[in-house]
Amino acid sequence: MKNEQLIVPTIKQKLNFNYDREQSLEILKMNNTELMNRLKQITKGYFEYHWNPYYSYPETQQEYYQQENSLSSDLIFQLQVISLDVNQAHARFIIDSLDDNGFLTLSEKEYCEHLQIDINQWQHLLHELQKLEPTGVFAKNSLDSICIQLEQDSQTFALQILLNHQNELLNQDYISLAKKYHTSIDEIYDALDVIREQSPFPAAQYNSTIEEIIIPDLEIHIHDDKIQVRSIDTAKDILKDFSFQISQDPILKDYFGNASILMEDITKRNKTLLFVMNEIIKIQKDYFLFGAPLKICQMQDIAKNLGINISTISRCVSNKYFLFENKIFSIRNLFRQPTLLEKNKEMIDMIENIITHENKKSPYSDYELFLLLKKKGLHISRRTITKYREKANIPNSFKRKQL
Secondary structure, three states, X not given: OOOOOOOXXXXXXXXXXXXXXXXXXXXXXXXXXXXXXXXXXXXXXXXXXXXXXXXXXXXXXXXXXXXXXXXXXXHHHHHHXXXXXXXXXXXXXHHHHOOOOOEOOOOHHHXXXXXXXXXXXXXXXXXXXXXXXOOOOOEOOHHHHXXXXXXXXXXXXXXXXXXXXXXXXXXXXXXXXXXXXXXXXXXXXXXXXXXXXXXXXXXXXXXXXXXXXXOOOEEEEEEOOEEEEEXXXXXXXXXXXXXXXXXHOHHHHHHHHHHHHHHHHHHHHHHHHHHHHHHHHHHHHHHHHHOOOOOOEOHHHHHHHHOOOHHHHHHHXXXXXXXXXXXXXXXXXXXXXXXXXXXXXXXXXXXXXXXXXXXXXXOOXXXXXXXXXXXXXXXXXXXXXXXXXXXXXXXXXXXXXXX
16 A cells, blocks of 8 residues: 655645635625726726716616615625525624624623523524625624634634734744744744734725726627627726737736736636526526516525535625616626515425325324425424415325325
8 A cells, every 4th residue: 555645735835825715706706897996906007997888777776886885785685695594683683783894782691682592592693694794794803803704714723823822922922832833933924924814804895985887797688589698808808908018018017917817817707707697597587588577596596506605606796787788787686585475385385295205104294394304404393384284285194194
């Protein structure tokens, strides 16, 4: 048997990887307007790009865009399209209670009293809400926020240092830390770099009012009864238009050493956006072709169909817009949650299907139906299952066995 050598990446290698990954995730979340601002920043303001706003906006568009830069609206949207194990009313109360930094404004005891829950239920609720973005909201303070960010990024070593050695950090006693962990001083410095990269105020991006023309990210049009979608690559267009000047100017070449890295991330971002949008269009094709009402379309369904993480879908559609019939719409508008009536019908159909295929000599009790649905990831009480069964005029297991 051959000896296998386990290669463990150093913190520095992890740091480089995390930097690349974080930049790609950041680019994925940006819309075209934000991308253009980033390109302008990297090229020292050399380029000014003016989007021609000859397209008309729906009446609600301007108001919707002004609300877009709101932490609460962003969190509520994620709450609607991401499946979390939380009571919606409780979650809304906590979101409304956050301050401008995204931090909790009440104590654990006060939240438990307001929501009439115990401490274990509170901790579960908080843990679920901390899965929402930006990472680090729903924290008690800046230190707690940084710890949440480190934990979710699996930066165990950096988290351990921050939690257990604050005196050494304040006194800059890094040699003692290196001795305690039997590691090099460089590894300690790298861990400190990881800590410094986290945002002490993760909701800072929402604390300013942005009013600017929206540059759509995608264009959708109908050709021969077929839906066609393409990326609007404003950043790439600029590079193409100015390629000759760039090749002749050594300063621009230097600037675009950074810009070319950005372009690689933009290419990945555009591919992911097209990938997701095409899946959404499969569900909402009648809306585009015939103006039919939107069908049920949830973020978790898109993630499951494409085999990618739901957080990637969330970043991908956040604050993105598409152009259709000379009007600009938010991609978010294409998602629709099932109504209560639709949810009831879906659940009744599922119960009917299970009962139809059950062993007639040994039919399922309501408790057994509860366990079967739980295995499918559906958390419904036995009492609710009884209500759905009776609503569908299905007898209980004892009577079904007699039949």
